[in-house]
Amino acid sequence: MRWRGDRQSTNVEDRSGSSGRSVGKMATGGGLGAIVIAIIVFLISGGDLGSVTNTLGGGITPASYETENVQSTEYQEQKEFAAVVFAHLEDYWNEEFSEMNESYQNPNLVLFTDSVNSACGQATSQVGPFYCPGDENVYLDLSFADELSQKYGATGDYAMAYVIAHEVGHHVQNELGITSQLNKIRQQVSETEYNKYSVRLELQADYLAGCFSKYLAGETHDGQPILEAGDIEEAITAANAIGDDTLQKEYQGYVVPDSFTHGTSQQRINWFNRGYKYGDLEHGDTFKEKDLDLAS
Template sequence: MQWKGRRGSSNVEDRRGMGGKTIMGGGIGGIILVLIITLMGGNPGDLLGNMTDPGSNSSAPYEESEREKELADFVSVVLADTEEVWSEQFKKEGLQYKEPTLVLYTDSVQSACGTAGSSVGPFYCPGDQKLYIDLSFYDELQQKFQAPGDFAMAYVIAHEVGHHVQTLLGTTEKLEPLRQRLSQTEYNKYQVRFELQADYLAGVWAHHAQGMDLLEEGDLEEALTAASAVGDDSIQKKAQGYVVPESFTHGTSAQRKSWFYKGFESGTIEGGDTFKAGNL
């Protein structure tokens, strides 16, 4: 991806070197409890209470390595690109795009959805409309998920921004009543569609990034590899040797690749209504 020397976003909050007591773990963004907690209608802030370790925060500035600085610059540029793309897309719909904040952290972080550890992976909290990412996930993406390349990481960021778009469009809040009246298995089916829509929206961003001549040879393949690597079936098979389809919350590798690519081909919001799509 062509990103060096380009404008970064001003909506980046650096909390590296700070944190609180971790109360949850998980996998890549969305295999998380923070979103579920919010959608269930509870007050995520209540989970925090006095659980934060008062000695966990430090006033000393975080000393980043050269590589960490490069990664921080990279995610800032990607965020700026998403701001440009989604501001234009919302304008076409007669709407105004509210830019999210990206929070950089290490180890653990407080959000309006609770306190999460870096094992959660990148995530979006609709309660404060912020994206959270520990930059060490870049290494995890390459080593654990075997999805190397800067555009693989760009896909992850674009997916979380996709959740922000869903929040602004009112999709996120529609899941709450479903969660309250459906069984976990039935609700998971809607959760899968929700996540696949975020993949579609990530593809929409990639479509316009290509239109701005930002993509390099192999970038699309990097994103598709990442989308495949974080499919529920792929993750479960690696973790336990078998899959449990009724527990899927994000979609299979094939589904995630397919919906990202649909967004990439379409470039419009309208083609991504996964909730009305019969066959995912």
């Protein structure tokens, strides 16, 4: 993706310096007390967080804590990249909503390391990037880029752009009132039944990331297309890697379709591609579509 020097969103809040960066430091400095507190925090927030936030998928993987300097050039670059992607997303969704004569409130991007407090509770990097409808923030630990490339083989800057676009897709769903409708349904149905709605919500966020990608494909940076060869493939590789079936096969060796919350790898790819093809809201009603595989 061509992005250097482009406008960076001002709706970015960097909280990455506020928490301890190194787990090793915490274990030696905080001792057992810190570990006990960490477990309690996990027990309190762990169950609830999943029920109110919209994650990306991949939450069942163990976190990879790394000790790196938050001020490193690499970090600054990742941050600038995220801020540029976020700015493009602002441009795109403001334009789309104004065409529908609807108002649109920009979300914020909160960068953090290791753990963060949100209106949806405390979260660790383990849950992956997520959107909290309660405060309309997208939460992102930039080290997720390393996880994407090292653990999931999803390399390239556009893999991360897809991730951010997916989370902003959840904000768009919130703005459209879809999220609140689903929260009502959630209170009326069983967990297994709700999982089916969750899959549709997630696939729609993938669709919206595809729509954004179509928009970017038509935009230029210094007279050249913003999207470079291979960018869309990078997004598709990421979508493939974080499909429920792929993750379950990898981490538990078998697949439980009833427990799917984000859709299979193929479904995620298909809905991203569909968004990239149509770039409109009409073709993105995952709640209407009977066949989520889009086979027909």
